[in-house]
Amino acid sequence: MSERVLHGIGVSPGRAYGPVVPLATGSVAEPGTEPAAEPDAEVARLAPAIDRVVAELERRAEAASGSAAEVLSMTAMMAGDPTLLKHATERVRGAGRGAERAIWEAAEGFAESLKASGGYFAERAADLYDVRNRVVAELRGVPQPGIPTLTEPAVLTAHDLAPADTATLDASKVLALVTAEGGPTSHTAILARSLGIPAVVACAGITEVAAGERLLVDGETGEARTGVAAEDVPNTTQLSTVEFSGALVGTVSLAANVGEPTGARTAGEVGARNVGLLRTEFLFEGRQTAPTEDEQAAAYDEVLSVFPDGRVVIRTLDVGADKPLAFVPLDPSPNPALGVRGLRIALADPELLDVQLAAIARVAAGYSGELWTMAPMVATPEEARWFAERARGHGLRNVGVMIEVPAAALHAERILAEVDFVSIGTNDLAQYTFAADRQSAGVAALNDPWQPALLSLISTVGAAGRTTGKPVGVCGEAAADPLLAAVLVGLGVTSLSMTPRALPAVGAKLSELDEPACARIAAAALAAGTAEGARTAARGA
The missing domain is CATH 3.50.30.10 (Phosphohistidine domain)
Structure with missing residues (x-):
C-alpha cells in the first residue's frame, strides 16, 4: 500500500x-416525525431511558477523577434535569411525537438557546447533544454512543x-x-x-x-x-518523567498547570517541581456560599505539600457571567466573554478577593518554597496597580497579573512597572486578538497558537520583560507544544507552565537547545505570514 x-x-x-x-x-440518525400511535405509552418510555443514561454517566464519573469526573458529573446532571423530561413529554402530548422525536426536539430547543448565549453556555450545547444521542439510543435499544x-x-x-x-x-x-x-x-x-x-x-x-x-x-x-x-516507523517511545538539562537550565523554568489537589499529585508523579498556574475555581464552584478563609487555606496547603521547595503561582478567582456562581450576582451579559469576569469581579466585590488573599498569605507564611500570586483578566496598568496594592497589603510578595487581552500585551512594560511578573494566557489572548470564540469549530484556525499576530503580541510582552528585568511566563496550552515552547523562549518567555503530561516532551526538546537557537527559531516563526508557515519555518530553522 x-x-x-x-x-x-x-x-x-x-x-x-x-x-x-x-x-x-456520536450522532444518531434523526428520528422521524410520524405521529405516536399511543401517546401514553410513548411518555412512559421517556423517564426510564433518561434514568439509564444518568446512571451510566454517574457510574463513569465515580470511576474518573479530577476534571474528567467533573465533566461527567455535569453531563449526568444535565441529563437528569426534570425540565428536559417535561419538555419532551409536552411534545408527545401536544404534538403527537414519538418518544425519540420528542426528546430530540426538546434537546434541540435547549441547545439552540445555549448556543445563542455564547461562551461557556454554548460549550454546554455539545454536552446536551451527547445526552440527546444517549437517550435516543436507549429508547431504540441500542448501545449508547461512546x-x-x-x-x-x-x-x-x-x-x-x-x-x-x-x-x-x-x-x-x-x-x-x-x-x-x-x-x-x-x-x-x-x-x-x-x-x-x-x-x-x-x-x-x-x-x-x-x-x-x-x-x-x-x-x-x-x-x-x-x-x-x-x-x-521512527522511534515513538514517550518520555514518562521530566527530563530538562542543558544550556537553558537556569534561564527557563518548567512548571505544571494544576486545577485541584488531585492534579497537583499527578504533576508531582511526573516530576514537576513547580506550579505555574494553580486554578482556584474548584474551591468556589458548585456552592451556595463562598469558601471561608480556613477552607481555602487548607486546600492551598494540600497543593503546596506536593512541592515543598518549589514555586507555586496561585491565580485568584477567574469566573464571570459565562461561569456563574450562586453567591456572585451578575447581570446577564449578551457577550459574557467581554463582560464582568476575572479581576473585574474583584473590583466590584473586593471582599471576595480579600478573603482569598488572606488565605494565600496565611499559607505563604509557612511555606518553604516560593508562593506567587496573580490576578486574571487584567486589561490596564491601573487594574494591575490596584491588585498589586491590595495583595501587598496582605503581606504577599511576588505579585503578578495575567496577560490575556491585547490591551495588556501592548502595555506590558507599563503593567510590569506595577507588578513583579506577568503570565501570558495564550488561549484567551488568541480568542480576544482574533475575535474568535475558542469553543467554536468554525473559527478554530484563528485560535491556533502559531498565528503570527499572536506571536507578535507575545514578543512584545517578552521584550517588556527583558527591559524591566522581570519574569514573563506562559501558562496557556501553547506551552505544551515542544517546538512552540522553543519559540516562546526565543520571544523572551522565562517560564513555561503546561499540563503535567506534556512536561517530559517539552523538557526533552529544550534540553537540545540554547538561547541563540531559540531566538533563531522564534525569528523564523515571526517572519511567517500564516500559522502553518510559522510551524514550517520553525521546524526548518
Whole structure:
C-alpha cells in the first residue's frame, strides 16, 4: 500500500503507530416525525431511558477523577434535569411525537438557546447533544454512543468526541487520537494533552481510514500517515518523567498547570517541581456560599505539600457571567466573554478577593518554597496597580497579573512597572486578538497558537520583560507544544507552565537547545505570514 499523508492540527505532542479503531459517530440518525400511535405509552418510555443514561454517566464519573469526573458529573446532571423530561413529554402530548422525536426536539430547543448565549453556555450545547444521542439510543435499544472497549492498544479516530467520551479515554490503550473536527483549545485537545496522548484534530479524510489499517500519528506536526511499514516507523517511545538539562537550565523554568489537589499529585508523579498556574475555581464552584478563609487555606496547603521547595503561582478567582456562581450576582451579559469576569469581579466585590488573599498569605507564611500570586483578566496598568496594592497589603510578595487581552500585551512594560511578573494566557489572548470564540469549530484556525499576530503580541510582552528585568511566563496550552515552547523562549518567555503530561516532551526538546537557537527559531516563526508557515519555518530553522 502506498503511503498517504493526512494533514491536521497537532494539539498534543508525541508520535504513535498502531491499528486504527474508528469511533462510530456520536450522532444518531434523526428520528422521524410520524405521529405516536399511543401517546401514553410513548411518555412512559421517556423517564426510564433518561434514568439509564444518568446512571451510566454517574457510574463513569465515580470511576474518573479530577476534571474528567467533573465533566461527567455535569453531563449526568444535565441529563437528569426534570425540565428536559417535561419538555419532551409536552411534545408527545401536544404534538403527537414519538418518544425519540420528542426528546430530540426538546434537546434541540435547549441547545439552540445555549448556543445563542455564547461562551461557556454554548460549550454546554455539545454536552446536551451527547445526552440527546444517549437517550435516543436507549429508547431504540441500542448501545449508547461512546468509545469502544479496547482490548489492544490502538489509534482512535473519530469525526469528533463528546466531552464525556474524551474525559474517559484510557491512556494505556489509546496510542493516539485523531479527529476530523476540533481546534487547538477544544476539550478534546486539552484532555488529550492532560493524558499525554498524541493527538491531531481538524484532520480531513481521517474518517475514511479503515479499521485495522496502521496509522503513524505525529501530534507535533499534525500529520497522520497511512501505508507506513512497521520497520520504517521512527522511534515513538514517550518520555514518562521530566527530563530538562542543558544550556537553558537556569534561564527557563518548567512548571505544571494544576486545577485541584488531585492534579497537583499527578504533576508531582511526573516530576514537576513547580506550579505555574494553580486554578482556584474548584474551591468556589458548585456552592451556595463562598469558601471561608480556613477552607481555602487548607486546600492551598494540600497543593503546596506536593512541592515543598518549589514555586507555586496561585491565580485568584477567574469566573464571570459565562461561569456563574450562586453567591456572585451578575447581570446577564449578551457577550459574557467581554463582560464582568476575572479581576473585574474583584473590583466590584473586593471582599471576595480579600478573603482569598488572606488565605494565600496565611499559607505563604509557612511555606518553604516560593508562593506567587496573580490576578486574571487584567486589561490596564491601573487594574494591575490596584491588585498589586491590595495583595501587598496582605503581606504577599511576588505579585503578578495575567496577560490575556491585547490591551495588556501592548502595555506590558507599563503593567510590569506595577507588578513583579506577568503570565501570558495564550488561549484567551488568541480568542480576544482574533475575535474568535475558542469553543467554536468554525473559527478554530484563528485560535491556533502559531498565528503570527499572536506571536507578535507575545514578543512584545517578552521584550517588556527583558527591559524591566522581570519574569514573563506562559501558562496557556501553547506551552505544551515542544517546538512552540522553543519559540516562546526565543520571544523572551522565562517560564513555561503546561499540563503535567506534556512536561517530559517539552523538557526533552529544550534540553537540545540554547538561547541563540531559540531566538533563531522564534525569528523564523515571526517572519511567517500564516500559522502553518510559522510551524514550517520553525521546524526548518
